[in-house]
Amino acid sequence: MSAIQQYLDLFASQRTVIEDGSCSTMNAERQAAFDNLQQHGLPTQKVERYKYTDLEKALTPNYGLNLKRIPLSVDPYKAYRCSLPKMNADVAYVVNDTVVPATLSFHENAEFIKPYYNRLATQQRDAVSELNTMLAQDGILIHIPAGKKLERPLQIVNISAATIDFMSNRRVLIVVEEGAEGTILFCDESPTEQRSLTTQVVEIFAGKNSKLHLYALEETADTHTHLSNMYIEQQERSEVTFNGMTLHNGITRNMMDVHLVGRHAAINAYGAVIANAQEHVDNNILIDHNAEECTSDLLYKYVLDDKSVGAFAGKVLVQAGAQKTASQETNSNLCVSPDARAYAQPMLEIYADDVKCNHGSTVGKLDENALFYMRQRGIPEPEARLLLQHAFINDVLQHVTLEPLQERLSHLVELRFRGELRHCDGCKMQNFCN
Secondary structure (H helix, E strand, O other): OOHHHHHHHHHHHHHHHHHHOOOHHHHOOHHHHHHHHHHHOOOOOOOHHHOOOOHHHHHOOOOEOOOOOOOOOOOHHHHEEEOOOOOOOEEEEEEOOEEEOHHHEOHHHHHHHOOOOOOOHHHOOOHHHHHHHHHOOOOEEEEEOOOOEOOOOEEEEEEOOOOOOEEEEEEEEEEEOOOOEEEEEEEEEOOOOOOEEEEEEEEEEEOOOOEEEEEEEEEOOOOEEEEEEEEEEEOOOOEEEEEEEEEEOOEEEEEEEEEEOOOOOEEEEEEEEEEOOOOEEEEEEEEEEOOOOOEEEEEEEEEEOOOOEEEEEEEEEEOOOOOOEEEEEEEEEEEOOOOOEEEEEEEEEEOOOOEEEEEEEEEEOOOHHHHHHHHHOOOOHHHHHHHHHHHHHHHHHOOOOOHHHHHHHHHHHHHHHOOOOOOOOOEEEOOOOO
């Protein structure tokens, strides 16, 4: 039996249970997702966008799902603590696929999400998105009304925790209306060593003159597989800034599709990856310039040790009518072990003639001359290596404009390079599997 067939069979046999635990808006999209998966199956690694991640292998284990929506046995507000200094954020939780507080859930916002839900995800009919659409039973809504600004950052803590091998299917909808602003931080955690899989679909609608700062921090176990698809649609003069950091994981594949549909829209996407052991991190990004005078800036950096694998594929597509586009794409990879593997694929596809677009990629080792220079001045080699690696990643950290978060991330990066980080030392989790 193929990996996808077990999920098709599960849906066919448990459809009533799945739909009873969900809202009508989500249920209306399931059949089309099922039909598409049944017809096309999973993409193989011969498909360009999945060249570096084996979906069949990732989805083969027999994971359990909470289809009957068994309530949480603990209050996450009591079981989880984040001591990020000076952050002063509002906090919400998604424990496996249960949203706390429920006021942010799709269940309680079924009518509002109807015009938005699955609208962007269906443009590509990607297999991960279809699987998520077929099985997901709830999601979290973040809505910033027109002209409003979130007074404080919103921190969404995604926790994967179970006593069995477990699969959760998360859905996120972010609607930033005209002239609205907000800062959102996603923290992905898995406090247990149990094997787990998360599929996640994020749809973001950025209205005219809106501003959104989105941060994503992953610190999951090496037994965790994270498959995430993010879709962004930006209107005129909207600005979205994304900062993603993977500090610890098992298998991670992040796909981001950005559609700039209004003039003067701007997308900034920055990412940092630190991987060792046999960790696998794959970032696949498409920036689609559909309007004139839009800008995009991509910067992704990887530090890879041991037998880890890092992959980056970034495509900037400039449509025929998107004159005066300005785009910069940079991917740099540092392999500190001879067994580490970095795959880089920056791409430009341009159909307009009045543009300024650049792209570049590098794969290399630590600068031996710089290392020698530092050792000659009395800095021990391990410390010199740490400093050089931290300086390499610091280019990405400098784009984190939330100062308390930048300080915390810099601290976590240092701990990670010292081999002392397993979870954020400011985060405390307990009793999630009782």
